[in-house]
Amino acid sequence: MRLAALALCTALLAGCATPDRDARLQPGVSREAEVVALYGQPGRVWPEADGGRTLEYSSQPMGRHCYMVRLAADGRLVGVQDGLSPAGRALIQPGMAPEQVSRLLGRERTRVFFRLSGEDVWDWTIEPDQTGYGMRFNVHFKDGVVARTTQSMVFPSRLFPGFDD
Template identity: 85%
Template sequence: MRLAVLALSAALLAGCATPTRDARLQPGVSREAEVVALYGQARRVWPEADGGRTLEYSTQPMGQHCYMVRLAADGRLASIEDGLSAASRSRIEPGMTPEQVSRILGVERSRVFFRLSGEDVWDWTVEPDQIGYGLRFNVHFKDGIVVRTTQSMVFPSRFPGLDD
């Protein structure tokens, strides 16, 4: 039953406006108060070197997007990007720190430490290339820096009740 409710909720949310598609938000015109009125408080706020800020709207652990709303120093909307898009994920490179990764991808779905390899693996639920399975983007850290990235397919269970 819970799985059916989650599926219905996801289907309903898919039709909702998102910051990247919301015609009410205009770069150079809209202000932070308008963004917050439409989408609520950001999950995290990142200060930028030029005095601006980036508001993070992550849909993890179940969603597949993380909207990064960039505000200029004067509080006006500069841009909106999906931190979990393929283009954003491709920016993750070996040598990056956890903070650098978080500033691009947003808050992770989970973290798992693998004692034998010494890797701390963070993952994000992302849009799959095809229907029929889920997809996770994984960032492998060792000694506090990125060593590699991988992807994991997540297939629906053949056994009803195990997905709940």
């Protein structure tokens, strides 16, 4: 009985593992095949200048993370970053091109063009702040480059409880 309970707990904990905290993945040791076996096919694969690759595991539109799994040219794990962490979001600067933003933050939740302002706004669901309300990180593009970034609160829907928009 204890062995079965221990096996169940281990399986549940493994199911909650994320690439950035998964003890089964070791930089310099783990290979691409292990990452794919554990987390499935990435949403996108970004080639790197040194011959390596970055595997993108985005949880958008409802999730709050985008794990960028960096591999060396030989396929070994270099490291994992959450592009939607505060540090990842801080890398977005005015003047960046859309592809540069995607390489850092991963696939966006939505894109909306505002005709009057001429801004194309992409957003990502991120971890809530101390208010407890949902949050979005917004990147405003104007004339094909980042003009600014903002954050917005997501208030619960009164018509459809459990849906935030």
